[in-house]
Amino acid sequence: MPRFLSTALASITMLATIFVPSMLAGCKSAPTAPGFPEGTVRVLFIGNSLTYTNDLPGMFAAVAQQAGRTDVRAAGVAFADFALEDHWAEGTALSSLAKNRWEYVVMQQGSSALAASQSNLRTWSLQFDSKIRAAGATPVMYMVWPTVDRTFDFPAVRESYTNAAFAIDGLFAPAGDAWVAYGNLNALYAADGLHPTTAGTYLAAIVLLERLTGIRVELLPATIPGSAIAPNDVRALQRAARTALDRNPARPRAVPQ
Template sequence: MVALGNDNSTLRLAGILLCYVLFVGILFGQANAVHKKGVSILFVGNSLTYYNNLPELVKQNAKTHGIRLKYDLVAKPNYAIVDHWAEGKVQKLIAKNKYDYVIVQQGPSSQNEGRQMLIESGKDYKQLCEKSNTKLCYYMVWPSQTYYHTYDGVIKNHRDAAQLNDAILLPVGEVWKAYFDRTDNFQYYGPDGFHRSLLGSKVAARVIVEYLLKDKK
């Protein structure tokens, strides 16, 4: 005699397992699609961006999180974001390439002139990014060791600019200062007391990826 109850239980179990397999397959397919698409970034800045090839370090760090990252770089010595805007290249790149993120950087900007550049020129970048469905990010840097006393101004001006322009803040400089205050060890600075050491560059890349990952959640 066939036990119908047992057959029904077996069918129910088989159905549950099939649903589970299909659900996992869908999730895997979605995750795989995101992985294949990857993330694209435009870096805009000066030597504090291109020194030690920071964009490539960001790419390598992202890879450890399973993220395929591609980037373009527009950076020249001593340039502020307003200087890049005046040349016009960044506008063409943003409009043409449809980046996920545009990461802008200029000098420490602790004084009023630098603050106004961050805020006012940042508005121009923000408006263009919105048209291209791109997110604007501020890469917060740091003062030289000689002007370490201006550090709080650097942090405040970058935070204010990001908030006023509804942009993502990548607080590398703030993370550095927390480490310096805690350890009294300034190894993130390079020999010139301003540009990054290789360790400082790796920390900067880690912070950038960490905060971009927070945005993607």
């Protein structure tokens, strides 16, 4: 079932709501930014279940709050099994770009490791780039991960998302490469072998957070909002994020080797 996800961080409390569009009423509303005051960092996530599982936008905003950044706001448009071309056809993400002011727009689809999928990711990233730039925002390519039975595809996933970021002169957020750096993939994949655990979502969130706000991952608390994961394990996740961020430039200039 498709989902529309919207999150907002209030000054003290992070508010996260998942909406299921009413298909009977034919009613879908684009994410708006009520309560998002001037001077905030506004981030729109466009993706699929890899974004809405564990509420990545909400985690992103909550970790920013942990670091004392109450100026960070995040919202998302995420539908199950959607690629960027599906978002283009469905229209909610485009409506939000037209109606709201975002500073960053984070995009992801599936692993996009195969040659045809890499081409598809580049093509539709370029399509969205024109709308994102027209709205005054910066595009961000959020590298995800392959299914657990295709972990050999990690290098191709990295290449695909890096090339898409290069094609649009956008930012590259190497979340999937941080998974590789962490090493213990069993702790990051949920039982279905595709979606992230809370630890996997946290790792993606902190990679994105440093890349977009400059909040250094190693300076974050050794806790995950709403989770009892041990501090030592949280520090290991932060070290993996540091490794991935250090070996992947924010704006790729060449195909990764």
